[in-house]
Amino acid sequence: MKEFKHEELVEATHNYSKSHLIGKGSHGCIYKATLKKGQTVAIKTPSLGLCKLQDTSKIENEAHILSSISRNRFLVNMLGTNRNSSGHMVLVMEHMSGGVLHDLLHLTTPGSSPPSWCRRAKMAIQIARAVEFLHESKPLIIHRDIKSENILFDSKSNARLADFGLAVCISNYDSLSQLVDSVSLPAGTIGYLDPSYTTPCKLSTKNDVFSFGVVLLEIISGTKAIDVSRAPASIVEWSIQLKEENRIMEICDRRVNMPQHMKCAIRHMLVLAMQCVSSDEELRPSMTEVVTKMERFKVSIWLDMIKCLVNIQRRKKDRFKYVQHHHR
The missing domain is CATH 1.10.510.10 (Transferase(Phosphotransferase) domain 1)
Incomplete structure (x- = not known):
């Protein structure tokens, strides 16, 4: 699994600014980011509250689970990880632009x-x-x-x-x-x-x-x-x-x-x-x-x-025959 540079992710999210925040849950925050190579990704960080409680087990568990399986087109796959300035796990995920x-x-x-x-x-x-x-x-x-x-x-x-x-x-x-x-x-x-x-x-x-x-x-x-x-x-x-x-x-x-x-x-x-x-x-x-x-x-x-299509076509033909017959 790729290890992303902390500086690259900070730059891509403008230091995790609110303008890049696209999702928020009980376990973490999701930021939209465009990496230097032009790839758009989603960056998942543990929530501030969990960081204060020193409980980042959910995001650590997610990294463990996704790194143990192969990529699959029916999952939102992990592209790599990083440790932020506080040492907490950060996940770089595929970006899903089609909504929830x-x-x-x-x-x-x-x-x-x-x-x-x-x-x-x-x-x-x-x-x-x-x-x-x-x-x-x-x-x-x-x-x-x-x-x-x-x-x-x-x-x-x-x-x-x-x-x-x-x-x-x-x-x-x-x-x-x-x-x-x-x-x-x-x-x-x-x-x-x-x-x-x-x-x-x-x-x-x-x-x-x-x-x-x-x-x-x-x-x-x-x-x-x-x-x-x-x-x-x-x-x-x-x-x-x-x-x-x-x-x-x-x-x-x-x-x-x-x-x-x-x-x-x-x-x-x-x-x-x-x-x-x-x-x-x-x-x-x-x-x-x-x-x-x-x-x-x-x-x-x-x-x-x-x-259904065959029946529709059959009805059209029958209707056409009916019209033709009554116009003779």
């Missing part, structure tokens, strides 16, 4: 409009592939904080999974029950956090599967994971209730008209999302199973679209 999934779905970006159903299906598959890559890595990686705020888009509108501050690297899957000492407490974000993940020894890939299921419901519904104006406020409980009442398609975002050729695939995606958020961990699919099913949905979308 949370903002896109909930229209917090001025002038934005809800994503099309085709784009939603595409991003869902890309996110699933990102999580699958982590779960299939050697050593295995559990993200522990999959949520719409941690899914960014690159310049080509491809979805990428970000923020590995809470991720856990496991060299031996069979040793999960011995992780009590190395994983302090269950971690994640309310609304996305698996209710089954109550103690460190309950950590498993199925926790990420649950969180992915919540994101999938969020993508399809266009509503937030927790919304106090909704009853129930939890997107999981609300969706399960609609499914039990045989109203599963009412989960779908009504702001965007759904093409006929998408309806079958979206219904299948909703059923898959329900499986992912099942209270019974044994019923949740693996991420490899999720990706396999979603790829089938993609094929069915194309087939249904072709059928």
Whole structure:
């Protein structure tokens, strides 16, 4: 992994000025910077509060996780690291210019409009592939904080999974029950956090599967994971209730008209999302199973679209024949 010079990063961010600040979270700050070679990057530093507390474990953990895996087109990859003047870790990351999934779905970006159903299906598959890559890595990686705020888009509108501050690297899957000492407490974000993940020894890939299921419901519904104006406020409980009442398609975002050729695939995606958020961990699919099913949905979308186009052409021909016949 490349070691960047402290002076280069200071110059590229104008000494980490507010004008370069593009993101802020509980673990750190993100600055947009253009390096001397013209490459635009994102520079992640630990937050001032954490530095004062001498707690930079999250950013150190992220550096450790990302340096242990190969670059992947479904992740926001790390390009290198640096130590600032205080000796704290700084990460140089790929810059994602396409925005954040949370903002896109909930229209917090001025002038934005809800994503099309085709784009939603595409991003869902890309996110699933990102999580699958982590779960299939050697050593295995559990993200522990999959949520719409941690899914960014690159310049080509491809979805990428970000923020590995809470991720856990496991060299031996069979040793999960011995992780009590190395994983302090269950971690994640309310609304996305698996209710089954109550103690460190309950950590498993199925926790990420649950969180992915919540994101999938969020993508399809266009509503937030927790919304106090909704009853129930939890997107999981609300969706399960609609499914039990045989109203599963009412989960779908009504702001965007759904093409006929998408309806079958979206219904299948909703059923898959329900499986992912099942209270019974044994019923949740693996991420490899999720990706396999979603790829089938993609094929069915194309087939249904072709059928729709054929039917449209057939109706046009029939209409033309009808007009020709009545004008003779």
